[in-house]
Amino acid sequence: FAQLNVLAKLAGKQYFGSAVDNPALSDVPYRRQLSNWLDFGQITASNTLKWETVEAQRGVFNFTGGDEILALAKRNKQLVRGHTCVWHSQLAPWVEAGNFSAKELTKIIEDHCGTIVRHYRGDICKQQVHWDVVNEAFEDDGTFRQTVFYKTLGKQYFETALRVARKADPKTKLYLNDYNVEGLNAKSDAYYNLIKELKAKKVPIDGFGVQGHLILGRVPTTIKENFQRFADLGVDIAITELDIRMELPVTPEKLEQQKKDYETVIAACKAVKRCIGVTIWDYTDKYSWVPSWFEGEGAALPWDEDLKKKPAYYGIAKAW
Numbered sequence: 001f002a003q004l005n006v007l008a009k010l011a012g013k014q015y016f017g018s019a020v021d022n023p024a025l026s027d028v029p030y031r032r033q034l035s036n037w038l039d040f041g042q043i044t045a046s047n048t049l050k051w052e053t054v055e056a057q058r059g060v061f062n063f064t065g066g067d068e069i070l071a072l073a074k075r076n077k078q079l080v081r082g083h084t085c086v087w088h089s090q091l092a093p094w095v096e097a098g099n100f101s102a103k104e105l106t107k108i109i110e111d112h113c114g115t116i117v118r119h120y121r122g123d124i125c126k127q128q129v130h131w132d133v134v135n136e137a138f139e140d141d142g143t144f145r146q147t148v149f150y151k152t153l154g155k156q157y158f159e160t161a162l163r164v165a166r167k168a169d170p171k172t173k174l175y176l177n178d179y180n181v182e183g184l185n186a187k188s189d190a191y192y193n194l195i196k197e198l199k200a201k202k203v204p205i206d207g208f209g210v211q212g213h214l215i216l217g218r219v220p221t222t223i224k225e226n227f228q229r230f231a232d233l234g235v236d237i238a239i240t241e242l243d244i245r246m247e248l249p250v251t252p253e254k255l256e257q258q259k260k261d262y263e264t265v266i267a268a269c270k271a272v273k274r275c276i277g278v279t280i281w282d283y284t285d286k287y288s289w290v291p292s293w294f295e296g297e298g299a300a301l302p303w304d305e306d307l308k309k310k311p312a313y314y315g316i317a318k319a320w
């Protein structure tokens with residue numbers, strides 16, 4: 001019986017991976033399992049590369065948390081996804097408070113993205129790094145989210161961020177990333193059109209990151225078709241933050257449904273050649289973000305709070 005990263009690679013994918021938040025690294029059994037390459041060939045820092053942490057003060061960069069995760073990944077021979085350059089949430093307050101002009105905000109994006117992408121440049125650490133260059137830029141109805149970036153710069157900010165990231169590290173893969181874009185809908189249409197436009201303008205864009213924060217029994221039925229249309233546009237697809245939450249308490253029936261739901265998602269990725277990898281948003285319910293963000297919900301991950309494998313684990317294995 002093989003393990004999740006091994007099975008993903010046998011299916012032709014680059015990795016199966018997990019997110020991790022730095023404080024959990026002091027939990028030794030947790031860290032040991034995270035470091036097991038057979039299950040995880042990739043890791044993502046779930047908080048410490050966000051703007052509020054990396055550049056809390058203008059021009060003062062703090063890579064302590066990110067470097068800790070990069071070092072761990074390097075020891076474990078794991079790939080890394082960088083999360084994230086430009087995002088309205090967990091943004092350093094000074095970016096909004098400054099009421100910057102278009103010119104100045106452009107410079108701020110260039111300095112921020114350029115510095116962090118350069119810091120983790122692939123030929124320095126010899127690890128392939130992906131970057132979520134822009135995160136959560138659209139509303140569910142497909143309109144642009146009215147962030148400080150959009151309000152000040154219009155859609156020009158995508159181009160600014162992508163170009164500076166490419167320059168900072170020509171080898172890293174550049175992604176746009178969002179939730180509720182797993183299946184065909186207005187929001188994934190908006191990304192489809194934006195990526196098409198960026199490609200036509202020769203703006204560097206390598207991939208579409210589909211977060212995959214899903215709800216038990218409600219996995220979209222059009223994931224494969226959606227992924228395929230992005231592949232046909234000429235970008236990779238990565239599932240970047242997969243978890244499938246349920247209303248608590250947990251029952252054996254819900255765990256069986258969760259197993260099926262994970263199987264459905266993994267099978268869709270497997271079926272589309274350019275779906276290159278899957279990351280779960282942490283691997284154990286012990287450290288999932290779900291209970292603190294969605295009232296009454298939880299148990300979203302393939303390992304339970306005692307780091308024991310749940311049926312979902314075997315669903316993922318089966319689908320690969």
Ligand code: XIL
Nearest residue numbers: 021046047083135179211213241289
């Ligand atoms: C979440 C983290 O997991 C939490 O610890 C934090 O409090 C809030 O953010 N979409 C994203 C991720 O792109 O960065 C979010 O991560 C989950 C939703």
